Amino acid sequence: MTTIANLKDLMTRNLRSSGIVVAFVLIVAFFTALTDGLLLSPRNVSNLTQQYSYILILAIGMVIVIIGGHIDLSVGSVVALTGAVSAVLVIKGGAPWWVGVLAAIATGLLVGVWQGFWVAYVGIPAFIVTLAGMLLFRGLTYIVLDNVSLSPFPGEYSTIAQGFVNGLLGGYGYDTFTLLVFGLAVLGYAVAAYRNRRAKLSYNQDVEAMPLFVVKTVLVAAVVMWFAWQIATYRGLPVVLIILAALILAYSMITKHSIFGRHVYAIGGNLAAAQLSGVRVKRVNFLIFLNMGFLASIAGVVFSARSSSAQPGAGNMFELDAIAACFIGGAAVTGGVGTVVGAMVGGLIMAVMSNGMQLMGVDQSTQQVVKGLVLLLAVGYDIWNKKRSGARTA
């Protein structure tokens, strides 16, 4: 196959997934132009990662929930509740920072057990269970905080979301450690991609032609290293970025390569067929919500650390941003389809749009209108795409 034909084939076959990446690049270019490059300034790039990290963390859990054919409306309230529990222990009770983190995670797991029980073992639709949870956990947040905000968290705690790893290997106007970490990651990506390509070849699968493969890999490497340079010349590697990267890596592996991940796709794709294939549907559904509770607590810790406080109204509407990220990133409303990476790109599209519009001084109301339209168009495109390709009944 010629490179051109190959490229065309790749584009049409992966129109959905590559379409979203193309859209992301276009949106970045658009706002960079409109903000005179401010969007891509080192300071803003660093800020952006920190400011939207908790939405991305929520989106990781949410996309698994959505692939399984459910929804979770309660995550915003769970972010608030877990942050509040932590704040009460650390700020009010003077406990060390890690006690707060562990208590928040324990709270998140309890929430997961609670919601997982009702969804999986009682059989109440997740929409109802988590709608109830949204009210329930918000109310508990008010009770835990006694209706007042708590602040500030001690320095170590805030570091989780506000800190940087800098100067570990010395710096010369740029942080060597950051560049090294990213360099290794890019190298790892290239090696993995090459090995995957070779494995596919040995099983007679279609792969893109060598020149195209090289161009693609170099392009990805260039973009990532450029990003690394931006944050290395600012204040170094944000701690939260390390957490986020670890989570993305781990959950990409889990969704793609673990039995649990496969079962989630199977349940979302055809519940009855999954059950008749020996999938323990109840257990899988329970684990999906347990995991969502866990990730919501991580997001709760990051958010409370970032704002260095716990407020009764924290995390309001986060669930909608996380859900939107998943759908923009290609998850199907009917379940069975979606990827962690897709949800991350979807989340970044939302992040860049919000951030870009803020930099331009667009008011809040217009921002909401634009975000709403983007969500609508993304899912509309998804449905149109499915109708066109036909034979895809779910």
Added chain:
Amino acid sequence: MSESTASPAYGDGPILEMRGITKTFPGVKALSDVNLSVDRGEIHAICGENGAGKSTLMKVLSGVHPHGTYDGEIVLDGTPATFRSINDSEARGVVIIHQELALVPYLSIAENIFLGNERRRAGRLVDWNSTNTEAAELLTRVGLAESPTQPVSTLGVGKQQLVEIAKALSKEVRLLILDEPTAALNDQDSEHLLDILRRLREEGVTCIIISHKLGEIAEIADRTTIIRDGQTIETIDMTDPDSTQDRIIRGMVGRSLDNRFPERTSVIGDEVLRVEDWTVHHPTQPGRVVVDKAALSVRAGEVVGIAGLMGAGRTELAMSVFGHSYGRDISGRVFVHGREVSVKDVPSAIDAGIAYVSEDRKQLGLNLIEDVRRNTSAAGLPQLSRAGWVNEHEELRVAEEYRESMGTRTPNVLVPVGKLSGGNQQKVALSKWIYTDPEVLILDEPTRGIDVGAKYEIYTLINKMVADGKAVLVISSELPELLGTCDRIYTLAAGRITGEVDVASATQEGLMSLMTQEADA
């Protein structure tokens, strides 16, 4: 009300004549030159195997298949009928009651009766008084002593059937078509329903009844028309002393077995699966027994068939054995290789070495949006993984291996299963279960909806499985298929095993009479 006073305005010719009806679907000729003549005020039964074309014929008559999509002529009351929808046919007094009842469970009996045909006052408002009074009158006519305001969901199937009839009467029905009305009913309810039909006949309503129960037909029908392979075989006058059940059965199955099945020499070994005293109750209707003290066994290298008509409990028997996937209050024992095993859920059934390939590939068998590779591995992930992580390279290799050995036609194994043809989808479903390396494989309608060539390939695969020493249980509506592939056949009627026949001594007629045996017979 006598017949002559009921219909003087329409003359005395037959109420309905269907002449030369031919209906083709893409690739299939469902009806070929079918003739049906129904006299005024009679109960006319239509008999035929599953898939013979009975339901298609009734859909043509009621306008579900609109005029113009079929060839031939329908004459109703002496005037040609060109129905374009159900509304058209109902306007002329032709009402069909389908096997799956079409009532809205949370609406009241009266609301259901007049749904889409509401009693009105002041133009757009529902007249509740006349709705409920008229409903009460209709209920008396069908002998149902329930309040019209009661929700339909509180009624059993038998009573719901009567509500459907009341609904038909509200439309001033003159020709009532019932598609297997008693298939889901117990004996008492069936008897009551037949009484109502007799009473309606006295009132001048003509009835067409599709039924598999020959005893019932003998009891109620004035004439019977037999349909086979989309053609009318004959119409029998039931008062004729010659109208025996044997004659009907011969008409239903009388076709020769040609060479549609691959040769196989059976090498039969030890017993692999034995089911004893297996009783299953309906999941939502308490007290209704779907499978009644069934017992069966399958040996290594043996293909055993289960024959039964629609509603006999074939799928229910198989699915309840496969990890209690159907029904409730299940009792009985299952043995694999002589050792009693637990089949309390699907994973235990799979562990015990049982595999079940569903009759409903799209709803219950495959994940259509997922690719061939992942569907092939869906039930065998434990074999493909270590510590919960799937070995993807091995998975791909397995999928390729099965694509090749099964002869699945797909460009590669990364194509979504939904894009394959029915026959190839079935091969993927088979691959998935053969990869779990089961002791016994239950195939539920393995050739439903696939073309003749693919059927032959599926039969070849069945032969290959038993040659490998597996035990295979085949459920099929097609008797020739069972006779062509099996060593032994069980017949099932109304949830009971009514016979066990060695294929050497089995005939279609013999099987059919066992399959139509009623509880009291």
